[in-house]
Amino acid sequence: MVEDQKFYLGVDGGGTGCRACLCDADGVPLSFAKAGSANIMSSLDVARDSILQCCSEAVEQIGLPAEKLSQIPVYMGLAGAEYEALNTKLKQRLPFENIIVETDARISLEGAVGSGDGAAAIIGTGSIYQYRYNGVEKTTGGWGFMVGDLSGGAWLGRELLQETLLVYDGIHAGSPLTQAVLDQFGNNPQKIVEFAQGASPASFGTFAPMVFDFADKGDSFGVRLVHKAVANIEETLDRILPDATSPFCMIGGLGAIYAQRLGDDYKKHLIAAKGDALSGAVSLAIQSFNGRIL
The missing domain is CATH 3.30.420.40 (ATPase, nucleotide binding domain)
Structure with missing residues (x-):
């Protein structure tokens, strides 16, 4: 059953938009979703809403119940995440049990050069x-x-x-x-x-x-x-x-x-x-939560 599989979320959030990819334990993309701005320097609330919107849509696309969202490990690369105080506040406002928030530059480099x-x-x-x-x-x-x-x-x-x-x-x-x-x-x-x-x-x-x-x-x-x-x-x-x-x-x-x-x-x-920022977020999600380098 879909509910019994392991899933991971990679998120790329910047000033002009937020993207999420839901992948399996091998890093194979299963669904994608988009939302609005996710620059936490510009607005923490707007960023939170955009992140939740695209992550929820990615989960919904493969038929997972909404309550499963918080159980999926997520690796985010966000504009403004270099500011620790904002980073901490965002984590507190999101429902995820396992979450890593890094800068969008971090996931961009991973996507670009591995x-x-x-x-x-x-x-x-x-x-x-x-x-x-x-x-x-x-x-x-x-x-x-x-x-x-x-x-x-x-x-x-x-x-x-x-x-x-x-x-x-x-x-x-x-x-x-x-x-x-x-x-x-x-x-x-x-x-x-x-x-x-x-x-x-x-x-x-x-x-x-x-x-x-x-x-x-x-x-x-x-x-x-x-x-x-x-x-x-x-x-x-x-x-x-x-x-x-x-x-x-x-x-x-x-x-x-x-x-x-x-x-x-x-x-x-x-x-x-080699790839884009979202592929970098997915790769880092697998490395961080599954211990594998793609």
């Missing part, structure tokens, strides 16, 4: 770098777009809105990109400020596609901003990689977009990720 050495630049709404060499795993970045997360989508959006206000004030020369932003806000700078005051990182990140689109058309500010973003990534890679020939992955929602813009010296050592 259990061996390697590095991953994870660029999406935010940015963070996770790497493991000689069995020692470290993290760089991930401080939030207000003071960090350089080159992430939210950072791009914030930089664009800031430049647009400088253009409006006549301090900087404008470009089609900054004019497009002004048009979007009815040429009213107060609306930009009102948006910024209440906007989430994901909301700021909605401007990222516009930046790349205009940059590809030669927009002066778009080109400068993308160049600055790429330079941030290359500078960080220079610091975290053991040497100039070390391979690395570019993952996350903007990873592939930035990968094609890196300098040739970096592209030569760029490798494809």
Whole structure:
């Protein structure tokens, strides 16, 4: 019977969405589910609700009764989980008997390179770098777009809105990109400020596609901003990689977009990720609760 089998849950939760995979004891995926944001820095309650929603749906899909949910071991990789106080509060608000909460960067690296050495630049709404060499795993970045997360989508959006206000004030020369932003806000700078005051990182990140689109058309500010973003990534890679020939992955929602813009010296050592963050969460669930390396 289904109820008698061993099951494990892997969860990948970020600023733009939460995904869950229910697998068997061999790590074979049985069901998948999605829900909303699960960034515990942005909102602990929203994250909890998203996690419960997608985990419950994954369990329901294979016909397990709802009361079995709390008995399934779960390994989560969540944005904001590096903050221990939030991590602890989340665990207290979830029903799971066996739960491990790690950062989304941790499961991303596992999905990208497996259990061996390697590095991953994870660029999406935010940015963070996770790497493991000689069995020692470290993290760089991930401080939030207000003071960090350089080159992430939210950072791009914030930089664009800031430049647009400088253009409006006549301090900087404008470009089609900054004019497009002004048009979007009815040429009213107060609306930009009102948006910024209440906007989430994901909301700021909605401007990222516009930046790349205009940059590809030669927009002066778009080109400068993308160049600055790429330079941030290359500078960080220079610091975290053991040497100039070390391979690395570019993952996350903007990873592939930035990968094609890196300098040739970096592209030569760029490798494809083995899997995604959710597959990393599943792998770590099996390792942690079943003692097996997939």
